[in-house]
Amino acid sequence: MNKKLLKRAIALSVAFASTPLFAGGFALNEQSVSSMGTGYAGRSSSADDASTVFGNPAGMSRLKQNEVSIGATYLDASTDIKDASSFSHGQVNPGTNKGDMVPGIAVPMGYLVTPIDEHWAFGLGIYAPFGLVTDYEHSFQGNAFGNKSKIQVITVQPTVSYAFNDKVSVGFGPTFNRISGELDSIAPALGMGNEQVKIKGDDTATGFNAGILVQPIESTRVGLTYHSQVVYHLTGKTSASGVLSNLLDGGPQRYDAKLDVTTPSSVDFSVTHQLNDDWTLYVGSTYTRWSQLKKITATNSGVSELTSEFAGLNSITEQQNWHDTWSHAIGAAYRVNKQLVLRTGFSVDQTPTNNTDRSVRIPTGDRRVFSLGAGWTPIDNLTIDVAYSYLKEEPVKVRQSQPALGLTYDAKYENSANGFGTSVTYRF
Known part of the structure; x- marks a missing residue:
């Protein structure tokens, strides 16, 4: 048996688990239920509640009372995989x-937002700006290219705002971000079984x-918000177990990983724009610089035999070929009475990926989202917001291959999702 070929198979299995960490757009929009109701149109100009800490920190100047807003959105996604095929060394996988x-x-x-005086306000936000979960069945045909992916970013943002006058305000807040992730792959090992690779960091x-x-005129507000890039240096462990690990090293392997x-x-x-006492209109656009994620580089250490014989395992780099994207949204709100506001919105969002580089880990395409929402204020200091969104993505193709292992996977994905949000805002 060719020992070098077996070791190369282990190295490629590790590459499968390490490099497609972010194989598509993975930003989350779910930071405000009131904004969700209008399709996130007007997110940087509305300043309707304390969630403006994320939407636009300058909007805290419009809140004249202490406010606490707590909520969550439940996402229920579904995928239809069609025309799938996979081959290993020319044989059907x-x-x-x-x-x-x-x-x-x-x-x-x-x-949380707390006005300090007529000019200054302080705020604090905790939210999730990015996230990803895909967990295929154990028998998934494309397991070699990604079996499980779980990425979570939690952000804490203390914020201050300053109002120069009743027309212009600014806001700023540092963000402290915690990223954690787990990536699993199950690669066929030259017809002898499987090699399972897991990386955590x-x-x-x-x-x-x-x-x-x-606010140039009384009925209109214009907002601009900048969210900075964040550079992470993940550290963790990579483990490999299966037929190859048993043959070459007498059991499972575990070594240090950086990404x-x-x-x-x-x-x-x-x-x-407040059209009249009852109707408010919203429009908005977001430009995201996905091209800043030029490549993914993973380095591994701790297995001297592999790293000495295959330098490629020490530093694995995968080009992403992503492009910058635009999303656009329109929305409206209708005030039924003092207690009830109804909302709706529609948005379109580009994907940064393409048919050549798209992965089974995030097989997403351009999306369209329709939203409905409502805000109910039963008493003056309490508002309950609810929202529903339906997301539909264009059908996309996933075509992945690994010539060194003779592996391919091709399929057509059709994705959709339902989102249900609720939040409670209390003023005191």
Whole structure:
């Protein structure tokens, strides 16, 4: 048996688990339930509640009372996988393609805003700006290219705002971000069985959010928010177990891993216009610099035999070939009475990926989202917001291959999702 070929198979199995960490757009929008109701149109110009800490920190100047807002959004996604095929060394690679790989998940959020005086305000936000969960069945036909992916970013943002006058305000807040992740792959080992590879890592890094809010006339507000890029240096462990590990090293392997990742910066621009006492209109656009994530580089250490014989395992780099994206949204709110506001919105969002580089880990395409929402204020100091969104993505193709192992996977993905959000805002 060719020992070098077996070792190369282990190295490639590790590469499968290490390099496609972020194989598509993975930003989350679920930081505000009131904004969710309007399709996130007007997110940087509305300043309706304490969630403006994220939407536009300059909007805190519009809140004249202490406010606490706590909520969550539940996401229920579904995928239909069609026309799937996989080959290993020219032979059909068996497996299933159920498509039920995204478990339901709740995305929490919480905010506090405290006015200090007529100019200054302080705020604190806790939210999730990025996230990813895909967990395929154990018999998934494309397991070699990604079996499980779980990435979570939690951000804490202390914030201050300053109002120059009743027309112009600015806001700024550093962000303290914690990223953690787990990536699993199950690669066929030259017809002898499987090799399972799992990588876990985490890191903490800082960034910032800044915004400006301008109200040129009484009925119209214009907002601009900048969310900075954040550079992470993840450290963790990679483990390999299966037929190859048993043959070459007498059992499972475990070694140190490092991975450098950059989450992109974005600019959010929106306009809020109060048409009359009952109707408010919103428009907005967000530009995200996904091209800042130029490549993924993973370095591994601790297995001298592999690293000495295969230098490629010491430093594994995968080009992403991503492009910057735009998302656009329109929305409206209708005030039924003093206690009840109804909302709706529609948005379109580009994917940074393409048919050539798209992965089974995040097989996403351009999306369209329709939203409904409501805000109910039963008493003056308490508001309950609810929202529903339906997301539909264009059908996309996933075509992955690894010539060194003779592996391919091709399929057509059709994704959709339902989102249910609720939050409670208390003023005191």
